[in-house]
Amino acid sequence: MTLALTRDELAEYLHEVFPQIRDDFAIDDLSPERITMRLLTAERHLRPGGTVSGPSMFALADVAVYAMVLARIGKKALAVTTNCSLDFMRKPEAGRDLIAECRLLKLGRVLAVADVLMFSEGGTDPVARASMTYSIPPA
Amino acid sequence: MTLALTRDELAEYLHEVFPQIRDDFAIDDLSPERITMRLLTAERHLRPGGTVSGPSMFALADVAVYAMVLARIGKKALAVTTNCSLDFMRKPEAGRDLIAECRLLKLGRVLAVADVLMFSEGGTDPVARASMTYSIPPA
Amino acid sequence: MTLALTRDELAEYLHEVFPQIRDDFAIDDLSPERITMRLLTAERHLRPGGTVSGPSMFALADVAVYAMVLARIGKKALAVTTNCSLDFMRKPEAGRDLIAECRLLKLGRVLAVADVLMFSEGGTDPVARASMTYSIPPA
Amino acid sequence: MTLALTRDELAEYLHEVFPQIRDDFAIDDLSPERITMRLLTAERHLRPGGTVSGPSMFALADVAVYAMVLARIGKKALAVTTNCSLDFMRKPEAGRDLIAECRLLKLGRVLAVADVLMFSEGGTDPVARASMTYSIPPA
Numbered sequence: 051m052t053l054a055l056t057r058d059e060l061a062e063y064l065h066e067v068f069p070q071i072r073d074d075f076a077i078d079d080l081s082p083e084r085i086t087m088r089l090l091t092a093e094r095h096l097r098p099g100g101t102v103s104g105p106s107m108f109a110l111a112d113v114a115v116y117a118m119v120l121a122r123i124g125k126k127a128l129a130v131t132t133n134c135s136l137d138f139m140r141k142p143e144a145g146r147d148l149i150a151e152c153r154l155l156k157l158g159r160v161l162a163v164a165d166v167l168m169f170s171e172g173g174t175d176p177v178a179r180a181s182m183t184y185s186i187p188p189a
Numbered sequence: 190m191t192l193a194l195t196r197d198e199l200a201e202y203l204h205e206v207f208p209q210i211r212d213d214f215a216i217d218d219l220s221p222e223r224i225t226m227r228l229l230t231a232e233r234h235l236r237p238g239g240t241v242s243g244p245s246m247f248a249l250a251d252v253a254v255y256a257m258v259l260a261r262i263g264k265k266a267l268a269v270t271t272n273c274s275l276d277f278m279r280k281p282e283a284g285r286d287l288i289a290e291c292r293l294l295k296l297g298r299v300l301a302v303a304d305v306l307m308f309s310e311g312g313t314d315p316v317a318r319a320s321m322t323y324s325i326p327p328a
Numbered sequence: 329m330t331l332a333l334t335r336d337e338l339a340e341y342l343h344e345v346f347p348q349i350r351d352d353f354a355i356d357d358l359s360p361e362r363i364t365m366r367l368l369t370a371e372r373h374l375r376p377g378g379t380v381s382g383p384s385m386f387a388l389a390d391v392a393v394y395a396m397v398l399a400r401i402g403k404k405a406l407a408v409t410t411n412c413s414l415d416f417m418r419k420p421e422a423g424r425d426l427i428a429e430c431r432l433l434k435l436g437r438v439l440a441v442a443d444v445l446m447f448s449e450g451g452t453d454p455v456a457r458a459s460m461t462y463s464i465p466p467a
Numbered sequence: 468m469t470l471a472l473t474r475d476e477l478a479e480y481l482h483e484v485f486p487q488i489r490d491d492f493a494i495d496d497l498s499p500e501r502i503t504m505r506l507l508t509a510e511r512h513l514r515p516g517g518t519v520s521g522p523s524m525f526a527l528a529d530v531a532v533y534a535m536v537l538a539r540i541g542k543k544a545l546a547v548t549t550n551c552s553l554d555f556m557r558k559p560e561a562g563r564d565l566i567a568e569c570r571l572l573k574l575g576r577v578l579a580v581a582d583v584l585m586f587s588e589g590g591t592d593p594v595a596r597a598s599m600t601y602s603i604p605p606a
Contacts, residue, residue: 104270105248112243131243132439133411133461135274135552137580137598139573155593156556160438161410163554165596176572179582179598181554183411272550272600274413276441276459278434294454295417299577300549302415304457315433318443318459320415322550382548383526390521409521413552
């Protein structure tokens with residue numbers, strides 16, 4: 051198992067295909083079966099009370115799995131999410147980045163599956179869990 | 190089964206508790222077990238190519254179920270999503286509002302469950318399916 | 329949208345490929361986008377107290393979606409479940425068959441998606457909800 | 468975090484409340500946040516070709532999470548599954564036990580959430596992934 055893209059190549063490609071979320075996410079760490087991504091929490095991601103919104107948590111999990119898949123298969127912008135399940139378990143702490151730890155469970159010819167635990171930075175209890183299936187376009 | 194809030198009361202309350210999404214959603218229709226909500230699709234909801242983003246679809250399903258639950262139990266801002274599953278089935282059509290048809294399947298003392306089909310306005314094939322569980326705070 | 333198999337052809341084929349569940353399920357109704365299947369509830373499907381077990385509910389939803397997909401694409405035993413989400417909402421009534429109402433939401437080249445509501449026979453409130461994705465083998 | 472039941476007490480209690488699955492499952496390992504359970508694969512769990520059936524995989528994940536929750540909260544037979552999501556990723560190997568590695572992600576007053584990876588004994592790639600929510604009855 052080897053990476054098709056380095057962390058820098060991956061970051062650059064994500065910025066290229068999703069320019070509108072350029073300031074939302076950063077890649078903390080990347081290995082062949084794991085990626086750690088960060089939501090750079092800003093006002094636009096919050097609900098009243100200062101907690102990160104559900105859609106922002108979904109977006110973080112989704113981009114983490116997308117990035118993990120691309121890191122392995124290379125630049126294929128057309129990979130699409132087909133299924134997602136999410137458990138929201140605790141309120142994220144106000145004013146903290148949200149950290150997603152993603153592991154790749156399957157990388158098939160047609161489908162990829164990964165799961166994600168999300169933590170408020172510095173916290174030890176997960177605030178949310180996600181699993182995602184991506185459909186990979188034919189070569 | 191009767192509604193605790195009329196459509197107008199519900200719309201007003203959603204605007205009050207979620208001022209930041211005031212221009213994103215509208216309630217098309219409300220009955221004791223169904224609600225139809227609309228994503229007022231704008232530039233900020235789109236991905237390259239003009240298709241509605243995954244987080245925006247999640248947000249539409251989530252607000253539809255939240256609104257359905259509040260319409261029945263009254264103004265309890267603290268109801269929170271605990272679980273969500275989503276299937277993304279087709280690409281939404283560019284430049285169209287997204288319509289969510291939500292039905293309430295269970296309204297218990299502690300948990301509420303609803304499902305949602307989402308359509309591009311005027312389309313007949315669902316672009317996505319969601320089911321959501323909300324946890325209801327004790328009275 | 330037309331059916332590739334009649335109800336009788338479908339029932340016969342299911343018995344042929346899954347002989348071990350021959351006495352567990354029956355097809356009540358079939359149309360191009362819907363199927364109604366029945367769990368012929370017996371002692372082996374029950375938990376203490378007489379309620380249908382979770383695995384039996386999963387099995388009913390799974391076979392309903394499998395049957396729906398085969399009814400449309402014809403005899404392809406190799407279609408496999410790739411994802412399932414289930415909400416268990418009410419306790420099934422003891423001593424009743426369980427009825428699954430399945431609707432086909434997407435039938436693509438590679439993936440099929442359907443959802444299912446399950447009721448105790450004669451009941452009006454769903455006891456469980458399921459959505460399933462099947463992967464369809466290349467022709 | 469301490470266990471309310473030892474492995475032996477837990478095994479005994481599961482046999483008592485679910486006598487009909489007594490020969491299906493065994494507890495390999497238990498700690499305050501993890502449990503490893505085993506499906507003692509037998510003819511009745513198989514599909515044609517010798518692979519473990521979907522309902523048997525669901526049952527293994529479900530009993531693992533139930534056992535994990537009971538190990539922490541003590542003998543409360545009434546804890547019930549409210550939600551489950553499953554990804555079936557690879558075909559289990561014929562003639563092998565199936566091993567479930569479960570971790571407890573949240574143990575709240577009302578809801579518990581855990582996830583599970585399932586492996587054919589001796590295998591390194593997960594055959595399935597599950598997440599489960601249990602509702603805990605009031606004390």
